[in-house]
Amino acid sequence: MKNKVKFTRMEQKMTQEQLARQVKVTRQTIGLIEKGEYNPTLQLCVAIAKALGKTLDELFWEVD
Amino acid sequence: MEKTWIRFLLPDDEYKRRNMLVYFAEAAILQLIAIIVLLVTSRFKPSLIDSEIALLCLLFGTIAYIWIRYILSGMEFAEIMTEKAYRRERKVIVIKSTSFLLIMCVSMLSFYAFGTMAVPLIEGIIVTFIAALLLFLTNYVSLKRSYQKNRELID
Known part of the structure; x- marks a missing residue:
């Protein structure tokens, strides 16, 4: 699943490690989500959106 | 976290937890197939495999399957990046x-x-x-x- 997690995280000068710690997953999981190789649960999507101060739409909604 | 009684066997990380559940499920299906094969063979050739050895093979085979899948998945050392x-x-x-x-x-x-x-x-x-x-x-x-x-x- 394509998403804007990496872009938003870098925009906020946050490292993968910091985001991983905030949402209580491993850095590997964050890396996989950013690359679109793992589809997180809604619960984790919400946690990431909150940590980055964005809405689910802004991070995960695909616009053609 | 999934509502299951095997929760104590599962890691906290969501990605690891989901994959572990898949490995457990795959091992259970393989075990089921092995039991069916053993039942069929014991019907036609009862002396072919000793029951104790068959049970030990099932036990170690299941553990080995989950273990090997986990090792090869590259999930264990999730923080080793450099x-x-x-x-x-x-x-x-x-x-x-x-x-x-x-x-x-x-x-x-x-x-x-x-x-x-x-x-x-x-x-x-x-x-x-x-x-x-x-x-x-x-x-x-x-x-x-x-x-x-x-x-x-x-x-």
């Missing part, structure tokens, strides 16, 4: 395996000295050596796979 961290962890693995080998050899020698060993000393040492080698190899392969996987995910 060359430095990889080298440090590799050193830890060598120390861990060597300590295991030394502790087991010393305890075996002491058991042998007090005459409580039922098997010959050389057999015990060979088994210990194989166990230490297995410990090292599984950890090393897992570390290497994890590092390779993590390197591609680094920002």
